[in-house]
Structures are given as C-alpha cells and as structure tokens.
Amino acid sequence: MSKIIVFGASGQLGACLKVVSEKQNISDINFLPEEQANILDVAGLEAIFKSETPAYCINCAAYTAVDKAEDEVDLARRINRDGAENLATLCKQFNATLIHISTDFVFEGNLARPLTELDEARPINVYGLTKLEGEHAIESILNKYYILRTSWLYSEFGNNFVKTMMRLGAEKDELRIIADQIGTPTYAIDLAHYIFHIIENDNAQYGLYHYSNEGVCSWYDFAKAIFDIADIKVNTLPIRGVEYVTKAIRPGFSVMDKSKVKGTFGLEIPYWRDSLVECVGKLKSQN
Numbered sequence: 510m511s512k513i514i515v516f517g518a519s520g521q522l523g524a525c526l527k528v529v530s531e532k533q534n535i536s537d538i539n540f541l542p543e544e545q546a547n548i549l550d551v552a553g554l555e556a557i558f559k560s561e562t563p564a565y566c567i568n569c570a571a572y573t574a575v576d577k578a579e580d581e582v583d584l585a586r587r588i589n590r591d592g593a594e595n596l597a598t599l600c601k602q603f604n605a606t607l608i609h610i611s612t613d614f615v616f617e618g619n620l621a622r623p624l625t626e627l628d629e630a631r632p633i634n635v636y637g638l639t640k641l642e643g644e645h646a647i648e649s650i651l652n653k654y655y656i657l658r659t660s661w662l663y664s665e666f667g668n669n670f671v672k673t674m675m676r677l678g679a680e681k682d683e684l685r686i687i688a689d690q691i692g693t694p695t696y697a698i699d700l701a702h703y704i705f706h707i708i709e710n711d712n713a714q715y716g717l718y719h720y721s722n723e724g725v726c727s728w729y730d731f732a733k734a735i736f737d738i739a740d741i742k743v744n745t746l747p748i749r750g751v752e753y754v755t756k757a758i759r760p761g762f763s764v765m766d767k768s769k770v771k772g773t774f775g776l777e778i779p780y781w782r783d784s785l786v787e788c789v790g791k792l793k794s795q796n
C-alpha cells in the first residue's frame with residue numbers, strides 16, 4: 510500500500526485505523542495526532558507534506574461536540590471547514606488523494622427513506638452545517654477525494670453512545686432514551702476496514718459516498734441492544750426527542766442509502782447488531 514498519513518490520529522476513528530492497520534500489516538502509514546499536525550497550521554502541514562509526500566491523507570480530525578458547537582460556532586467552523594480546506598489545498602499541491610469523513614447530521618432528517626448522495630443536505634445544527642461546509646470546500650478545490658459520510662460511530666475508543674450507555678446503565682436504575690430519532694450505528698472498526706479497502710481498490714471513482722453499518726434503529730433500540738448484549742439490567746423508557754432537551758437539534762431520520770459505495774467498492778457491510786456484539790465483547794473483556 511502506498512504511503513498514508515492519518516490526521517486527527519488520537520480520536521476514535523484514528524485509533525481504529527491504527528488497530529486495523531496493525532492487524533493488516535500495513536506499514537507505510539503515519540499516524541499524526543493534533544500535537545504533531547494541527548490541521549489549522551498551514552505552514553506546519555506544508556512541511557509535513559514536503560517531507561512525507563503521501564499518496565493518501567485520511568482526515569479524522571474534526572470538532573465533534575454536537576451540543577457545544579452551538580456555542581462555539583467559530584471554532585467548529587475553523588476545524589470542520591477551514592481544516593478540511595487546508596488539507597484539500599495541500600493534497601492538490603502534492604497530488605495526494607484525500608479521504609475525508611463527514612456525517613449523517615448534514616441532513617435535516619424529515620424524509621422517511623434511506624438518503625442518497627444526491628439528496629439535498631440541509632443541516633439543522635452547527636456541527637452538521639460546518640461539516641457540510643467542509644465537504645463543499647473539498648469539492649471546490651480537489652478532484653482526487655473520497656468523502657465518506659457515516660453515522661452514529663462507536664467503538665472501544667474515545668467517547669461514544671455505547672460507552673456512555675454502559676456507564677449510565679451500571680450507575681442508574683432508569684434511563685430515558687429517544688425513540689423517534691432513527692439512524693444506523695456504525696462500528697468505527699468496520700469503517701476503518703472499509704477505508705483501507707477503498708485505498709487498496711482505488712479505481713479513481715472519486716466523490717461523495719455514504720457508509721454506515723447495515724440496518725436501521727432508534728437510539729432507544731440501540732440502547733436496548735447494548736443492555737441486552739452487555740447483560741446490564743436497567744429500566745429503559747422510550748421517549749420523544751422533544752422530551753429530552755439538548756442545545757443542538759438532531760435529525761429525526763438519517764438512515765443512509767449505501768448502494769453507491771457497495772456498487773463501487775463491493776465488500777460486504779456488517780449488520781449493526783453483529784458489530785455491536787463484537788464491540789461490547791471487547792469492552793467487557795477490558796473490565
């Protein structure tokens with residue numbers, strides 16, 4: 510495999526890419542955490558591109574605090590839009606391919622059918638808006654890019670819904686979980702596998718792709734499955750989104766249609782519950 514640089518390497522997806530690259534014996538890859546590569550530091554990035562001359566850049570760096578973004582618009586925009594723009598500019602200059610990760614939260618969520626790459630993105634929160642602006646920046650600068658929109662990422666690394674539920678489920682007697690926000694959980698290890706699969710099978714079909722695990726559920730279904738698999742006994746109540754007040758509004762329906770990614774790159778995508786069993790097993794074995 511040709512030389513790859515991973516930006517934002519100490520986040521959840523960065524950690525999963527590391528695990529998978531080690532398993533697959535991918536050696537020509539450099540993982541750069543924020544302290545070594547700040548995607549807002551153009552001069553620093555340029556020096557990295559000059560010395561590394563990567564064939565691929567994977568951008569895992571992002572501002573992902575959905576509620577906090579409502580109050581930190583400028584910071585979210587700098588990281589999610591300007592950071593993506595900086596990497597696209599340098600990829601163009603150094604003839605590298607950019608693999609960038611975006612989100613189902615670019616959608617408003619008012620269509621009750623799986624969303625394709627051609628469906629209009631109309632974000633309803635600051636995080637989604639700044640991620641969409643990042644997509645647009647890349648598309649306007651670069652030809653050689655793969656933007657992968659994914660959803661509801663979780664893994665044994667970083668902060669995510671599965672780890673939150675396992676913690677709260679052990680602490681509380683009762684949890685109230687939103688049942689009218691529908692999407693698809695995605696095991697970040699599966700996404701990491703898919704990213705390397707795309708690089709290995711790069712056929713220059715650049716553009717925007719939707720990738721999540723297979724299947725559909727609500728946050729309530731997801732929480733119930735976590736408690737079931739982890740054998741955690743907690744009373745779980747389904748509630749409506751309006752009953753759970755958060756700073757940011759979340760889309761009601763953000764299931765993504767994966768026909769394009771499957772048609773272009775093949776590789777079977779695991780069903781969300783099967784991957785959840787794998788992740789919960791790993792989390793339980795850590796305790």
Ligand SMILES: NC(=O)C1=CN([C@@H]2O[C@H](COP(=O)(O)OP(=O)(O)OC[C@H]3O[C@@H](n4cnc5c(N)ncnc54)[C@H](OP(=O)(O)O)[C@@H]3O)[C@@H](O)[C@H]2O)C=CC1
Binds near residue numbers: 522542592610611663
């Ligand atoms: N998590 C999810 O549920 C989903 C995530 N995504 C997208 O997937 C991608 C990966 O997400 P995930 O791994 O979960 O996110 P994380 O928040 O776990 O990781 C993001 C990483 O980016 C780093 N970072 C922030 N600012 C900069 C910067 N200026 N330069 C370099 N690095 C920086 C963060 O460092 P620090 O922690 O120090 O700030 C963090 O390590 C993101 O693009 C996200 O938008 C899409 C759908 C769902």
Ligand SMILES: Cc1cn([C@H]2C[C@H](O)[C@@H](COP(=O)(O)OP(=O)(O)O[C@H]3O[C@@H](C)C(=O)[C@@H](O)[C@H]3O)O2)c(=O)[nH]c1=O
Binds near residue numbers: 660662669728
């Ligand atoms: C803790 C908790 C959350 N919830 C709800 C709130 C929210 O609608 C949903 C998920 O909450 P979280 O804050 O864990 O997840 P959130 O940060 O909204 O997750 C999103 O993150 C960004 C980065 C993405 O790109 C999205 O794809 C998506 O994964 O669960 C409950 O209903 N009950 C609870 O006890």
